[in-house]
Amino acid sequence: MGVAPVSVRSIGLIPASAACALALALAGCSAGDRPAGGSGAGAAAADPAPRLEAARPDSLTRVPAAEPDADPVFETALAPLHDVEIFARLDGEVVALDVEEGRRVKAGDRLAQIDDRERRATLSEREAEVARAESNWQRAERLHDQKAISDEQWAAARADRQIALAQRDRARIDWERCTVRAPIAGMVEQRRVQTGQTVRQGDLLFRVGDPDTLRAELLLPEARLGTVRAGRRVLVTPTAGGPPRIARVTRVNPLVDPASGTFRVVIDLDNRGARLPGGVSARVSFDSLAAR
Secondary structure: OOOOOOOHHHHHHOOHHHHHHHHHHHHHHHHHHOOOOOOHHHHHHHOOOOOOOOOOHHHOOOOOOOOOOOOOEEEEEEEEEEEEEEEOOOOEEEEEEOOOOOOEEOOOOEEEEEOOHHHHHHHHHHHHHHHHHHHHHHHHHHHHHOOOOOHHHHHHHHHHHHHHHHHHHHHHHHHHOOEEEOOOOEEEEEEOOOOOOEEOOOOEEEEEEEEEEEEEEEEEEHHHOOOOOOOOEEEEEEOOOOOOEEEEEEEEEEEEEOOOOEEEEEEEEEOOOOOOOOOEEEEEEOOOOOOO
């Protein structure tokens, strides 16, 4: 049996699988035309193609499953919710000092006293001027009702009284500023003044903070926008060591900074008893309490 000639061009157009089948068929035909006692080469050509076996599952290389992303931790500092710096509001010598750092104070407590003798004397003068101007005004009122003085004289007496009252009030403010008081309840965090020191207006004297509530502000990546809401619990762990504490998200600013790709989150920690000092650094985890 003869083998039909096949052009190279037609083979080039046959798909690879079809070409392979055609080649096997041609090989089989050639083996059939030869005598059974052919050479070893012809016998080898007549052997069937090796059969592929399916790979066993235990022979495959297993790719370990990807571990879930670790809970991201954000570094921050816990500062008192209310933290106030107290500056000298006038010049003078500190003649009394009532508190030291670490002391608890109530709103209105005296912290220090600046010499007030001169300002107290000025206030006394202003109060005397008010008394005189008040008397002149009352007299001008009676005379004006009796048509005994002109409207201009009555208006001048009224203006003198108003000026005297304003000057007295200003003198009282200056005198009251000689007493340095705590504007909030809290703890004296810093004292920058001592007895006998002469201070100038604008000098920093004290710093008072309320440690009962500590606050932290964090910048979170944009990818977490929508997953953090007010009221969510977070885990706060002091960097220096100590047990973790639970805080809550109190405010979320949804505005994303285009430069950094972050948004601002505020968390508050109940710290009654001052178990953590103000200003301590801590790590904040948002996902550790997700399942609790």
